[in-house]
Amino acid sequence: MEKYRDILERAFSAMDNAYAPYSNYHVGACVKTKDGKYFIGANVENASYGLTNCAERNAIFQVYSQGYRKEDVEAIAIVSSGKTLATPCGACRQVLVELLNRDTPIVLSNREREMVTNIEELLPMSFTSDDL
Numbered sequence: 001m002e003k004y005r006d007i008l009e010r011a012f013s014a015m016d017n018a019y020a021p022y023s024n025y026h027v028g029a030c031v032k033t034k035d036g037k038y039f040i041g042a043n044v045e046n047a048s049y050g051l052t053n054c055a056e057r058n059a060i061f062q063v064y065s066q067g068y069r070k071e072d073v074e075a076i077a078i079v080s081s082g083k084t085l086a087t088p089c090g091a092c093r094q095v096l097v098e099l100l101n102r103d104t105p106i107v108l109s110n111r112e113r114e115m116v117t118n119i120e121e122l123l124p125m126s127f128t129s130d131d132l
């Protein structure tokens with residue numbers, strides 16, 4: 001896990017930026033690109049609840065907005081303030097299956113527990129552009 005300490009700590013810092021007045025549940029994310037750059041995201045909620053953006057989507061969208069693509073991504077950390085070790089929501093999994101490689105490390109932490117997974121494990125048998 002020590003090799004992911006850089007993205008985990010940046011994700012925890014990003015979590016402090018969460019705008020979550022409705023759920024009070026704070027999430028942070030950090031993507032590291034292979035050229036050594038970091039892109040952070042936090043969840044940003046809305047009074048019209050469905051317009052909420054999750055932390056990991058905000059982070060990966062920044063990566064793509066800067067012109068990077070899936071092959072440029074080294075790893076992503078996603079951290080939360082909850083009692084459980086939360087995994088990405090279904091909507092985020094669908095986004096990540098398109099925007100990450102199948103085996104890109106997805107590092108999860110809530111300080112008490114940590115694990116490394118990938119989108120193939122989180123969203124097997126997914127619907128993708130290969131099906132169109």
Ligand code: THU
Nearest residue numbers: 023025027043054055087088089
């Ligand atoms: N949330 C994330 O940011 N990422 C996830 O994968 C799960 C949920 C946010 C959305 C909302 O602001 C809060 O956590 C509670 O659902």
